[in-house]
Amino acid sequence: MVVTIVVAGVIGLIVTGDDHRVTISMGSPTPTATPVPFASDTEVDGTPEETARLYLSDWTARDYESMRQFVEEPPADYVAQHQAFDEATLNAPVKFVYSAVNRTGEETAELPFTAERKLVGYDMTWKTSSVLHLAVRDLVWKVLWTPATMLPDLQPGGQLNRVSLPVPAAQLVTRQDMTFPQANDAEPYLADLSARLPRPATGVSIGWALEVANPGQQPRRILEHADHPGPDRVRTTFDYFTQAAAARALDAVTQPAAVVVVQPSTGDILAVADRLGGHGAFERKFAPGSTFKTVTAAALIQAGMALDAPVGCPSAYTIPNGRTISNYQGADHGTVTFREAYALSCNTTFAQLAVERLNKDTLQAAAKTFGINATLPVGVCGTMVPPDGNDALAEDSFGQGTVEATPLCMALMAAAVKDGTWRTPRLMADAPAAQSVPLAPGVADGLRAMMTQVTLDGTAAGAGLPADTSGKTGTAEDWQGGQDHAWFVGFRGDLAFSVFVEHGGTGHDTAVPIAARFLSAL
Incomplete structure (x- = not known):
C-alpha cells in the first residue's frame, strides 16, 4: 500500500504491503489562483x-x-x-x-x-x-x-x-435646359421669376425617399424613388454660358457693377450679372454719359448728317448766350469727320451739332425710339425731361443733362443698333413676343459704322476686345459727387451688352476691360 502525505505543500509517500494508495494531508496547503481559460488555450464554442x-x-x-x-x-x-x-x-x-x-x-x-x-x-x-x-x-x-x-x-x-416626396416646385432653367451656374449674380432676378411660377399642389406625393436621422443632425437622404421625373423645368431666356461669362467678368471688380446682355434679334435677355445691389441693373438709373451720343447721332443721321462730314472738335464750345461745354481733360482734336468725333467722344462736337441741327422734339423723339420714357414689361429703361433751352439740349446730347438710363436700357440700345429694330426685353421663353420699333432708314447702318470706328481707333481701341466687336465708351459725371461712372455698350454677333461700373472712372480704363474679359470667355 502506498500512502501520500502532504505537509505544508510537501508530498511524501508511505508504501505498505497492501495494494492500496492512501493520501494524507497534513496542515493547510498553500492556496493557488484558478487560471482563467482563454480562447487560445481553451476550446471555444464554434467559429x-x-x-x-x-x-x-x-x-x-x-x-x-x-x-x-x-x-x-x-x-x-x-x-x-x-x-x-x-x-x-x-x-x-x-x-x-x-x-x-x-x-x-x-x-x-x-x-x-x-x-x-x-x-x-x-x-x-x-x-x-x-x-x-x-x-x-x-x-x-x-x-x-x-x-x-x-x-x-x-x-x-x-x-x-x-418619407413621402411632395410635388416639387417648378425649376427655372436656361435656354439650354440647364440649371444655372453657381454664383451667377442673377439670383435676385431668378428669385422673382420663381415666385411667379404656379405653386405645387399640396398633400400630393410623387414618391418616397429613405432618410437617415441621427441624433443632433439634419436628416440625410440616401435613396429616393419618384413616379414623376422631377420638377417641371421652366425655360428662361438666359444663356448658361453667357451668364457664367458675365458673372466671372466682374470677379475682379471692387466697385458696384453690372453686365447686361441681350440678343438683338429677339430682345431676349441672355445674361444679367448684377452687383449693384437688388435689381440695380434693371431699376437704378444713372447718367449714361457719352454712350448717349449714340441716340444723338441717330437723331443727327436722321436729320441728314453724313458720317464723313467735317465737324469741329475743339477743347471747349460756348453755347450762344449759354454755358461752355468742354471735352474730357480738355482734349482738342481740331477738325474731324462726324464719325471720328463719335469715335473720339467729342462732347463739344455733339453739343454744337445738337444746338445747331436738333431741337428738343427731335432729340426727345430719338430717345423714345430707344426706349427712353417707355414702359417695359421687364425692368425700366430711362427718363429724359424735354430740354427747356439750348443749355439743357447740349447737356442731354452727351448724356449729362436730365437723361438717365439703366444698364438694361443701354444694352437694349446697343441691340437696336445691331439689329436695326429696338425690342422690348424678355426674361421668360414663353413670354409674348417682344414689341419692336424699327429705326429710321439708314440710321442703324450709320450707327454700326460709327461704333465699329470706336473699337478700331477710338476710345475703345487697344483694350483687348475680340475682333468684330463694336461699341461706345462712356464716362459720366456724378452730379451728387464722387468719381465718374464708367460705361461701355456694344455688340458682337447676335449679342449686345452694356457694362456699367458705379464710380468706376473712365469707360476706357474700367468698363472696356470688363467687356473684353466677358467676350473672351464665350
Whole structure:
C-alpha cells in the first residue's frame, strides 16, 4: 500500500504491503489562483465563420429573436430596431453577399458584406455595404452589434425613415435646359421669376425617399424613388454660358457693377450679372454719359448728317448766350469727320451739332425710339425731361443733362443698333413676343459704322476686345459727387451688352476691360 502525505505543500509517500494508495494531508496547503481559460488555450464554442453564417441566415429569414442569441449584449429594442428598418425599406427581401471572414486577432474577426434588397413593385435593388464585427465572449463567438451593422450611416439612437416626396416646385432653367451656374449674380432676378411660377399642389406625393436621422443632425437622404421625373423645368431666356461669362467678368471688380446682355434679334435677355445691389441693373438709373451720343447721332443721321462730314472738335464750345461745354481733360482734336468725333467722344462736337441741327422734339423723339420714357414689361429703361433751352439740349446730347438710363436700357440700345429694330426685353421663353420699333432708314447702318470706328481707333481701341466687336465708351459725371461712372455698350454677333461700373472712372480704363474679359470667355 502506498500512502501520500502532504505537509505544508510537501508530498511524501508511505508504501505498505497492501495494494492500496492512501493520501494524507497534513496542515493547510498553500492556496493557488484558478487560471482563467482563454480562447487560445481553451476550446471555444464554434467559429466566427459559423456565427456569421447563422446570423446572416436568420437575418435573411427575419428571425430577429434568433439573431439576438448571437449578439453580445443586444439592446432591449434590438428586435424593434430591425422591424422599423424593414418597415422603412418596404419589407423588401434581403440577400447577403460576402466572401471570407477576416481574422483580426486571436479572439476578433470581421466579415464585410453587401445587403441587396429588392424593392418589390419599384424595379429597384438597393445595395448597402457593412461589416459584421465578431469577438469571443465567454468562450463563444459573438456579434458586436451597433446600428451601423444594419446601415453604416446609422449612429446609436439613429433610425432610417421613409418619407413621402411632395410635388416639387417648378425649376427655372436656361435656354439650354440647364440649371444655372453657381454664383451667377442673377439670383435676385431668378428669385422673382420663381415666385411667379404656379405653386405645387399640396398633400400630393410623387414618391418616397429613405432618410437617415441621427441624433443632433439634419436628416440625410440616401435613396429616393419618384413616379414623376422631377420638377417641371421652366425655360428662361438666359444663356448658361453667357451668364457664367458675365458673372466671372466682374470677379475682379471692387466697385458696384453690372453686365447686361441681350440678343438683338429677339430682345431676349441672355445674361444679367448684377452687383449693384437688388435689381440695380434693371431699376437704378444713372447718367449714361457719352454712350448717349449714340441716340444723338441717330437723331443727327436722321436729320441728314453724313458720317464723313467735317465737324469741329475743339477743347471747349460756348453755347450762344449759354454755358461752355468742354471735352474730357480738355482734349482738342481740331477738325474731324462726324464719325471720328463719335469715335473720339467729342462732347463739344455733339453739343454744337445738337444746338445747331436738333431741337428738343427731335432729340426727345430719338430717345423714345430707344426706349427712353417707355414702359417695359421687364425692368425700366430711362427718363429724359424735354430740354427747356439750348443749355439743357447740349447737356442731354452727351448724356449729362436730365437723361438717365439703366444698364438694361443701354444694352437694349446697343441691340437696336445691331439689329436695326429696338425690342422690348424678355426674361421668360414663353413670354409674348417682344414689341419692336424699327429705326429710321439708314440710321442703324450709320450707327454700326460709327461704333465699329470706336473699337478700331477710338476710345475703345487697344483694350483687348475680340475682333468684330463694336461699341461706345462712356464716362459720366456724378452730379451728387464722387468719381465718374464708367460705361461701355456694344455688340458682337447676335449679342449686345452694356457694362456699367458705379464710380468706376473712365469707360476706357474700367468698363472696356470688363467687356473684353466677358467676350473672351464665350
